[in-house]
Amino acid sequence: LANGGCRVKRDIPTVAAPRFSPRLSLAILAGRGAGYISRRLGHGGTSLPGLVGLQIAPQLACDLARQLAGGVVLVAGTNGKTTTATMLAAALASSGPSIVHNQEGSNLLRGVATTLVRHADLAGRLRNAAHLMAVFEVDEAALPQVMRQTRPRSVLLTNLFRDQLDRYSEIALTAARWRTAIRSLPAAASLVLNADDPLIASLADAAPGHVVYFGVEEWPVRDLDRAIPAASADSLFCPRCSTALSFGVLAFAHLGHYRCPACDFQRPEPFIKLYVTHSSGEGSDVRVTAGDASATLSLRLPGRYNVYNAAAAIAGAVNAGVALIAAVSAVQTTPGAFGRAETLRVRDRFLRIFLIKNPTGADEVLRVAAQADPSGTLLLLLSDNAADGHDVSWIWDVNFEQVSAWTGPVICGGTRAEDLAVRLKYAAIVTTQVIPGAIGRAVQHAIQITPRGGAVQILATYTAMLAARDSLARGGYVEQYWQAAT
Amino acid sequence: MTQYPRLRLAYLYPRLMNLYSDAGNVKCIAMRCTWRGIMLEVEEVEIKETPDFSRFDLAFIGGGEDRQQVIAAQDLLSCKRDSLLRALHDGLVCLAVCGGYQLFGAYYRPAEGDDLPGLGFIKASTHHPGHGARRCVGNVVIDWAGTLLVGFENHGGRTSLEGSQPLGRVRFGRGNNGADGTEGAIEGNTFGTYLHGSLLPKNPALADELLRRALVRRGVSAPLTRLDDRLEIQARDAMLARLAVRR
Numbered sequence: 001l002a003n004g005g006c007r008v009k010r011d012i013p014t015v016a017a018p019r020f021s022p023r024l025s026l027a028i029l030a031g032r033g034a035g036y037i038s039r040r041l042g043h044g045g046t047s048l049p050g051l052v053g054l055q056i057a058p059q060l061a062c063d064l065a066r067q068l069a070g071g072v073v074l075v076a077g078t079n080g081k082t083t084t085a086t087m088l089a090a091a092l093a094s095s096g097p098s099i100v101h102n103q104e105g106s107n108l109l110r111g112v113a114t115t116l117v118r119h120a121d122l123a124g125r126l127r128n129a130a131h132l133m134a135v136f137e138v139d140e141a142a143l144p145q146v147m148r149q150t151r152p153r154s155v156l157l158t159n160l161f162r163d164q165l166d167r168y169s170e171i172a173l174t175a176a177r178w179r180t181a182i183r184s185l186p187a188a189a190s191l192v193l194n195a196d197d198p199l200i201a202s203l204a205d206a207a208p209g210h211v212v213y214f215g216v217e218e219w220p221v222r223d224l225d226r227a228i229p230a231a232s233a234d235s236l237f238c239p240r241c242s243t244a245l246s247f248g249v250l251a252f253a254h255l256g257h258y259r260c261p262a263c264d265f266q267r268p269e270p271f272i273k274l275y276v277t278h279s280s281g282e283g284s285d286v287r288v289t290a291g292d293a294s295a296t297l298s299l300r301l302p303g304r305y306n307v308y309n310a311a312a313a314i315a316g317a318v319n320a321g322v323a324l325i326a327a328v329s330a331v332q333t334t335p336g337a338f339g340r341a342e343t344l345r346v347r348d349r350f351l352r353i354f355l356i357k358n359p360t361g362a363d364e365v366l367r368v369a370a371q372a373d374p375s376g377t378l379l380l381l382l383s384d385n386a387a388d389g390h391d392v393s394w395i396w397d398v399n400f401e402q403v404s405a406w407t408g409p410v411i412c413g414g415t416r417a418e419d420l421a422v423r424l425k426y427a428a429i430v431t432t433q434v435i436p437g438a439i440g441r442a443v444q445h446a447i448q449i450t451p452r453g454g455a456v457q458i459l460a461t462y463t464a465m466l467a468a469r470d471s472l473a474r475g476g477y478v479e480q481y482w483q484a485a486t
Numbered sequence: 487m488t489q490y491p492r493l494r495l496a497y498l499y500p501r502l503m504n505l506y507s508d509a510g511n512v513k514c515i516a517m518r519c520t521w522r523g524i525m526l527e528v529e530e531v532e533i534k535e536t537p538d539f540s541r542f543d544l545a546f547i548g549g550g551e552d553r554q555q556v557i558a559a560q561d562l563l564s565c566k567r568d569s570l571l572r573a574l575h576d577g578l579v580c581l582a583v584c585g586g587y588q589l590f591g592a593y594y595r596p597a598e599g600d601d602l603p604g605l606g607f608i609k610a611s612t613h614h615p616g617h618g619a620r621r622c623v624g625n626v627v628i629d630w631a632g633t634l635l636v637g638f639e640n641h642g643g644r645t646s647l648e649g650s651q652p653l654g655r656v657r658f659g660r661g662n663n664g665a666d667g668t669e670g671a672i673e674g675n676t677f678g679t680y681l682h683g684s685l686l687p688k689n690p691a692l693a694d695e696l697l698r699r700a701l702v703r704r705g706v707s708a709p710l711t712r713l714d715d716r717l718e719i720q721a722r723d724a725m726l727a728r729l730a731v732r733r
Binding site: 162170171172173233236237242244359390391392393394395396397418419421422423425426428434436 | 501502504505506507508509510513514517533551552553554557623624625638640682683684687688717718720721724
């Protein structure tokens with residue numbers, strides 16, 4: 001197994017009677033023990049069991065994943081993985097199987113392994129394997145390795161945007177690594193691709209098997225869809241011949257209807273088509289078609305990015321045999337994922353928390369936040385820990401100018417609060433206050449200066465979001481008043 | 487009050503070479519002009535276009551992905567070389583960051599494949615030490631003109647100066663090559679550097695030096711109106727304190 005791959009014959013159903021392996025049992029036992037200790041120490045234990053288990057049995061994920069009668073579906077892409085995977089898990093569950101899912105977002109191989117270990121007995125057997133199916137969201141860099149280990153029945157790829165360049169590499173390199181991994185998929189495996197992302201769609205020619213595209217055909221406000229991509233957009237050049245692509249409909253960044261003026265590369269016709277008829281700061285009304293079938297989706301999550309998340313999840317579910325109407329219904333009732341537009345009520349103020357991590361995601365979140373009452377409080381938290389990316393340059397690609405009409409207080413916090421304040425100054429936002437140091441202080445301040453009944457929009461990078469939630473939990477608010485964005 | 491001439495800035499390849507949010511440098515110059523009542527026109531210059539660079543007072547180029555840098559290098563030599571070189575020799579004030587800096591040197595030698603010839607205005611060349619070598623990634627502080635500049639670097643290539651003066655000396659981080667302590671280059675009115683972050687908004691003294699040079703070239707030698715840079719200085723000092731670099 002020179003490539004560290006999985007010993008499964010190609011094109012053969014993944015169900016295999018597991019042979020007893022002392023090594024596998026030991027790995028599961030040790031992983032469980034590590035998880036127990038980790039949780040006792042107050043950690044989530046969402047990756048340590050897998051990490052320990054993989055040290056003992058490097059084929060652990062492979063040996064367990066192959067027992068899943070329903071197979072494995074992987075979800076990867078820069079933005080929206082967690083929400084898409086959560087929606088997809090709900091849609092797949094609606095057709096019967098129990099779903100194994102790394103829902104805490106621990107998305108390296110160790111996180112996948114942890115989730116599998118949790119469902120395994122000490123003999124190395126997955127409990128209830130005959131009725132199990134797995135949905136794993138996977139980190140961009142880890143995808144080739146996870147594909148080799150889990151031999152997925154399908155791989156759903158959503159988008160590629162620049163993200164934490166000090167941690168990931170350029171998106172063209174990520175796409176090239178994915179392409180290589182896709183080539184060694186079995187012919188029975190299918191790809192579910194976003195037709196509207198040029199680089200994602202260009203991966204189809206590496207697919208050994210079936211490809212299903214999803215895309216958005218129409219947005220409600222035509223005049224907002226100027227076919228001029230933002231300066232921060234990434235895939236503006238033909239992946240085949242490097243000519244500048246021409247865009248018709250443009251949703252945001254480089255997602256839209258494109259064609260190459262020089263060669264025959266163009267947006268493929270999607271099978272799953274979404275027509276957005278109405279959208280607001282609360283959500284979108286969408287007509288969805290899959291061939292001749294059609295259904296109406298009333299999505300209660302804001303932003304164009306969530307329309308794409310829903311499209312991806314519906315496509316993944318339909319591709320796995322779920323009826324369109326059932327897939328749409330399940331997606332519609334999926335609440336916002338952890339830290340993605342969740343609403344909390346704290347001391348009679350309404351806090352809405354958005355995760356931001358790269359220019360494209362932040363632009364879309366700001367577009368949603370800007371629809372809120374501009375006299376409310378805007379709390380922006382920028383940190384530069386490893387999980388946020390050490391390089392904060394990306395804030396200069398974020399279109400903060402779109403909240404320059406904000407009249408309420410704007411507060412900057414996080415380990416790079418000052419950098420954010422400088423960015424806002426150059427976006428002509430003059431009401432900024434800087435609260436460096438502990439994020440809890442910035443959160444407390446934001447709540448205090450907001451009148452009762454008022455709203456606080458919180459935009460935070462990953463570790464800043466965890467710290468903000470932690471400070472709210474210590475005040476007893478998150479558990480008490482947690483509710484999904486509706 | 488000083489009467490300022492209208493200034494023109496050529497923003498080279500804003501869609502091709504925009505990897506590290508270097509658009510912030512152009513935003514910075516534009517805002518610092520606005521605050522002082524200086525009219526600044528920003529003109530985007532894309533591939534295949536052949537502008538007359540003698541019309542411009544300032545020029546800016548950022549960094550791009552490998553593939554896009556190859557496209558930019560070819561276009562720079564085939565469509566812009568002569569006019570741009572003439573203007574640079576004539577004192578056009580230029581800031582070239584990261585990949586743009588590399589393209590202004592003699593050549594870029596990738597880990598594999600052919601050399602990528604550059605503009606050759608900055609007397610320097612860049613070699614990629616191979617895929618096994620570590621990239622230079624992280625916060626950087628350099629000494630420059632009696633003050634400190636802060637930024638972030640992320641580059642694989644190592645640049646050696648071959649006649650041009652360095653922009654500054656590395657106080658923290660890697661700089662041109664991680665070996666000789668130099669960072670960036672100055673050649674005439676052209677500044678090359680690996681610092682992004684974005685560079686100019688965090689280092690307003692350098693932004694103003696570029697503006698000052700552009701105005702001097704147009705015959706305005708009165709000092710620039712001072713601006714309130716407390717926020718910028720606070721951000722810089724927070725980074726210096728974290729990295730324990732003393733002023």
